[in-house]
Amino acid sequence: xxxxxxxxxxxxxxxxxxxxxxxxxxxxxxxxxxxxxxxxxxxxxxxxxxxxxxxxxxxxxxxxxxxxxxxxxxxxxxxxxxxxxxxxxxxxxxxxxxxxxxxxxxxxxxxxxxxxxxxxxxxxxxxxxxxxxxxxxxxxxxxxxxxxxxxxxxxxxxxxxxxxxxxxxxxxxxxxxxxxxxxxxxxxxxxxxxxxxxxxxxxxxxxxxxxxxxxxxxxxxxxxxxxxxxxxxxxxxxxxxxxxxxxxxxxxxxxxxxxxxxxxxxxxxxxxxxxxxxxxxxxxxxxxxxxxxxxxxxxxxxxxxxxxxxxx
Amino acid sequence: xxxxxxxxxxxxxxxxxxxxxxxxxxxxxxxxxxxxxxxxxxxxxxxxxxxxxxxxxxxxxxxxxxxxxxxxxxxxxxxxxxxxxxxxxxxxxxxxxxxxxxxxxxxxxxxxxxxxxxxxxxxxxxxxxxxxxxxxxxxxxxxxxxxxxxxxxxxxxxxxxxxxxxxxxxxxxxxxxxxxxxxxxxxxxxxxxxxxxxxxxxxxxxxxxxxxxxxxxxxxxxxxxxxxxxxxxxxxxxxxxxxxxxxxxxxxxxxxxxxxxxxxxxxxxxxxxxxxxxxxxxxxxxxxxxxxxxxxxxxxxxxxxxxxxxxxxxxxxxxxxxxxxxxxxxxxxxxxxxxxxxxxxxxxxxxxxxxxxxxxxxxxxxxxxxxxxxxxxxxxxxxxxxxxxxxxxxxxxxxxxxxxxxxxxxxxxxxxxxxxxxxxxxxxxxxxxxxxxxxxxxxxxxxxxxxxxxxxxxxxxxxxxxxxxxxxxxxxxxxxxxxxxxxxxxxxxxxxxxxxxxxxxxxxxxxxxxxxxxxxxxxxxxxxxxxxxxxxxxxxxxxxxxxxxxxxxxxxxxxxxxxxxxxxxxxxxxxxxxxxxxxxxxxxxxxxxxxxxxxxxxxxx
Numbered sequence: 001x002x003x004x005x006x007x008x009x010x011x012x013x014x015x016x017x018x019x020x021x022x023x024x025x026x027x028x029x030x031x032x033x034x035x036x037x038x039x040x041x042x043x044x045x046x047x048x049x050x051x052x053x054x055x056x057x058x059x060x061x062x063x064x065x066x067x068x069x070x071x072x073x074x075x076x077x078x079x080x081x082x083x084x085x086x087x088x089x090x091x092x093x094x095x096x097x098x099x100x101x102x103x104x105x106x107x108x109x110x111x112x113x114x115x116x117x118x119x120x121x122x123x124x125x126x127x128x129x130x131x132x133x134x135x136x137x138x139x140x141x142x143x144x145x146x147x148x149x150x151x152x153x154x155x156x157x158x159x160x161x162x163x164x165x166x167x168x169x170x171x172x173x174x175x176x177x178x179x180x181x182x183x184x185x186x187x188x189x190x191x192x193x194x195x196x197x198x199x200x201x202x203x204x205x206x207x208x209x210x211x212x213x214x215x216x217x218x219x220x221x222x223x224x225x226x227x228x229x230x231x232x233x234x235x236x237x238x239x240x241x242x243x244x245x246x247x248x249x250x251x252x253x254x255x256x257x258x259x260x261x262x263x264x265x266x267x268x269x270x271x272x273x274x275x276x277x278x279x280x281x282x283x284x285x286x287x288x289x290x291x292x293x294x295x296x297x298x299x300x301x302x303x304x305x306x307x308x309x310x311x312x
Numbered sequence: 313x314x315x316x317x318x319x320x321x322x323x324x325x326x327x328x329x330x331x332x333x334x335x336x337x338x339x340x341x342x343x344x345x346x347x348x349x350x351x352x353x354x355x356x357x358x359x360x361x362x363x364x365x366x367x368x369x370x371x372x373x374x375x376x377x378x379x380x381x382x383x384x385x386x387x388x389x390x391x392x393x394x395x396x397x398x399x400x401x402x403x404x405x406x407x408x409x410x411x412x413x414x415x416x417x418x419x420x421x422x423x424x425x426x427x428x429x430x431x432x433x434x435x436x437x438x439x440x441x442x443x444x445x446x447x448x449x450x451x452x453x454x455x456x457x458x459x460x461x462x463x464x465x466x467x468x469x470x471x472x473x474x475x476x477x478x479x480x481x482x483x484x485x486x487x488x489x490x491x492x493x494x495x496x497x498x499x500x501x502x503x504x505x506x507x508x509x510x511x512x513x514x515x516x517x518x519x520x521x522x523x524x525x526x527x528x529x530x531x532x533x534x535x536x537x538x539x540x541x542x543x544x545x546x547x548x549x550x551x552x553x554x555x556x557x558x559x560x561x562x563x564x565x566x567x568x569x570x571x572x573x574x575x576x577x578x579x580x581x582x583x584x585x586x587x588x589x590x591x592x593x594x595x596x597x598x599x600x601x602x603x604x605x606x607x608x609x610x611x612x613x614x615x616x617x618x619x620x621x622x623x624x625x626x627x628x629x630x631x632x633x634x635x636x637x638x639x640x641x642x643x644x645x646x647x648x649x650x651x652x653x654x655x656x657x658x659x660x661x662x663x664x665x666x667x668x669x670x671x672x673x674x675x676x677x678x679x680x681x682x683x684x685x686x687x688x689x690x691x692x693x694x695x696x697x698x699x700x701x702x703x704x705x706x707x708x709x710x711x712x713x714x715x716x717x718x719x720x721x722x723x724x725x726x727x728x729x730x731x732x733x734x735x736x737x738x739x740x741x742x743x744x745x746x747x748x749x750x751x752x753x754x755x756x757x758x759x760x761x762x763x764x765x766x767x768x769x770x771x772x773x774x775x776x777x778x779x780x781x782x783x784x785x786x787x788x789x790x791x792x793x794x795x796x797x798x799x800x801x802x803x804x805x806x807x808x809x810x811x812x813x814x815x816x817x818x819x820x821x822x823x824x825x826x827x828x829x830x831x832x833x834x835x836x837x838x839x840x841x842x843x844x845x846x847x848x849x850x851x852x853x854x855x856x857x858x859x860x861x862x863x864x865x866x867x868x869x870x871x872x873x874x875x876x877x878x879x880x881x882x883x884x885x886x887x888x889x890x891x892x893x894x895x896x897x898x899x900x901x902x903x904x905x906x907x908x909x910x911x912x913x914x915x916x917x
Contacts, residue, residue, distance in 0.1 A: 079450040079489035224373035
């Protein structure tokens with residue numbers, strides 16, 4: 001069983017009374033926009049963070065065509081990487097999150113504030129290929145994950161520019177006005193991350209951050225062979241949490257809010273749910289991290305006149 | 313109204329300065345000296361810290377295993393060195409090639425202006441051998457250098473052994489992002505100068521060398537290793553380079569960080585740091601360490617093979633292994649691991665080291681004083697000169713208007729004659745060595761040094777001024793103008809020197825500023841002449857030699873000290889000819905004439 005390929009499991013036939021749950025959230029497709037904004041070898045952990053979330057999201061069912069992955073630097077092929085073509089998230093190299101089928105949509109210097117906002121709002125030049133577009137509609141649930149170096153009210157892109165929390169809030173409002181999302185989950189793992197969701201004002205947004213204003217998000221563990229910190233604490237525990245989630249899991253957002261308490265993270269993770277119209281307890285993890293599989297339940301028996309050969 | 317814009321207050325201020333000029337000068341001088349001494353007091357210093365983000369906190373587990381094999385290689389090197397009677401070029405080339413490096417050699421030759429008695433060489437011919445470890449996946453745009461000198465006799469064999477051992481270990485790793493150049497240079501500094509000139513395609517010192525066949529990209533950092541024993545008790549870091557230039561403090565921080573991580577005893581100036589800064593002996597230890605650094609920096613000579621890299625904006629330092637009488641010994645494997653760790657950190661660099669200070673003083677390896685803190689010590693001394701100038705308003709124009717051309721001439725003549733004497737001091741010693749050797753029973757080196765001293769002393773006796781020969785009218789006060797000019801000249805000279813080489817500027821200021829401030833024709837001549845000679849640059853150098861030996865806990869007798877002094881002068885002249893050190897021309901062409909001007913003023917009447 002490959003670590004990164006999606007595992008096909010057939011949902012067992014559930015009683016009719018539980019069928020309603022499948023359509024309770026109101027979304028019909030899932031998208032993910034995963035962004036790592038730092039470059040340079042010593043920011044290895046930000047790329048590892050993003051790739052960990054990418055891996056979880058793919059494993060839970062979102063296909064590459066619905067993921068926009070933006071990595072500001074190439075750690076796997078960096079000259080300083082003692083294990084070329086790998087990016088590890090655990091020390092002792094247990095888990096290679098780079099895998100062998102990663103699809104990076106925006107790479108290197110293409111990861112800029114302008115490109116990020118254009119992806120969100122859909123204002124891309126006509127020549128942009130499909131893989132670089134966020135083709136969401138009003139029934140899409142979008143997961144947006146940002147990581148890098150940040151401060152009070154801004155996130156640094158590429159060591160030379162910043163995106164402010166006001167710009168981000170306005171971008172989300174544009175998305176709402178253009179009906180580009182049904183519900184949006186925003187996760188940010190940077191220093192003072194909570195400042196980035198302070199200014200949101202559009203409906204149906206839920207946000208999580210790894211630290212409050214005035215706090216630094218800390219990195220998790222250094223690897224003594226590679227010589228860098230492999231992950232940030234918040235995303236490390238988030239990954240651990242997500243490894244236990246499978247496509248039919250019933251875990252909800254309240255469990256996600258409990259990830260990485262202060263004792264493990266040192267910083268205080270925060271969340272914001274006042275703009276979210278549903279109760280967070282009724283929003284499943286798989287509503288954002290997984291992909292909807294529409295299941296039609298039929299109560300009548302269908303008689304097949306001829307045997308059907310299944311082609312595998 | 314403001315203090316300076318109100319004419320009444322301004323007049324009051326000026327009169328205050330005029331009345332209390334001498335006491336204020338004395339207070340400034342003592343404050344300057346006290347500030348300088350206070351720099352070594354630990355609460356006034358800062359702890360060193362790593363400023364470069366790319367070199368972060370130390371995290372790699374060093375795995376160099378082959379210390380014993382490296383020592384074996386060193387013994388082989390020593391045997392071949394004895395057999396070849398110099399650098400065993402063929403053996404080195406073969407050994408480096410067998411380790412997978414791209415090996416090249418460079419021949420160089422140089423005739424010294426006069427024989428170097430300390431190192432016993434005159435006509436120098438040699439070969440440098442270097443091997444380049446190409447980075448497995450990176451473009452060849454940047455390089456790091458590890459060098460070990462090929463010294464005569466039994467010195468530095470282990471250094472070459474460790475260098476070759478590291479080369480073999482590094483070759484097996486895939487994570488190098490820069491080329492690493494392993495260099496074994498012959499004739500220490502001369503060979504290093506030839507290699508650097510060849511690498512950067514410059515020829516500033518007139519040496520003859522063959523062009524380099526292989527190159528590695530722009531060098532980001534370099535370390536020179538000196539190791540002459542199988543085990544060491546401590547590692548000493550040498551930072552001072554040519555003309556008092558220092559590498560970026562981050563390099564020292566890197567070394568210290570690894571010393572702490574691996575647990576090796578590390579020193580700077582050969583002195584171990586102490587924890588009892590609040591006791592008198594602890595403080596004096598810190599002062600001694602700082603004074604050693606100041607004196608080494610003031611001498612302007614490179615104190616290790618790394619000293620010549622700094623001119624090319626390559627941060628470099630020398631690591632010396634010291635084997636003294638301590639219980640805890642460090643073996644070659646640990647030294648290899650320390651170097652491995654340092655090179656892995658340097659490998660992570662994205663740009664040249666520039667985040668930390670370039671101008672600093674270190675009272676110990678873990679504390680430093682930056683330029684912002686030590687410059688006021690010099691500023692207070694320079695202030696004295698400005699105070700002496702300040703209360704002579706409109707003197708120059710009055711003088712010129714009343715006395716006219718003869719007045720100007722009587723000031724100009726001493727200037728010209730002093731500078732001509734300076735030029736003589738700069739050029740005569742080397743050019744007249746053949747004549748001197750013919751007429752006197754001395755060697756060439758002694759001839760050069762004694763000629764220099766003779767010219768220096770003769771300069772004191774020359775009649776400098778011609779105002780007695782001229783119309784003799786109104787030139788009685790010419791000395792005031794000359795003093796004004798001389799004090800300004802000294803202020804500019806010392807200021808510029810202190811900016812480039814703070815230690816040299818400060819030491820010169822300590823002795824020359826009192827001279828400049830208080831000499832007039834009216835002070836008692838014999839006593840003042842004696843004091844002036846004591847404070848002249850030559851005597852300052854003599855005292856510095858004795859002080860330097862005291863600080864290193866190797867005090868010398870007067871005769872030995874005198875011989876050491878003569879050799880210091882000859883080394884200074886050689887450094888200038890071989891590597892472009894600026895101390896000798898500075899002293900001969902600028903400082904000495906300036907001092908002569910004050911000598912002139914003393915004997916004006």
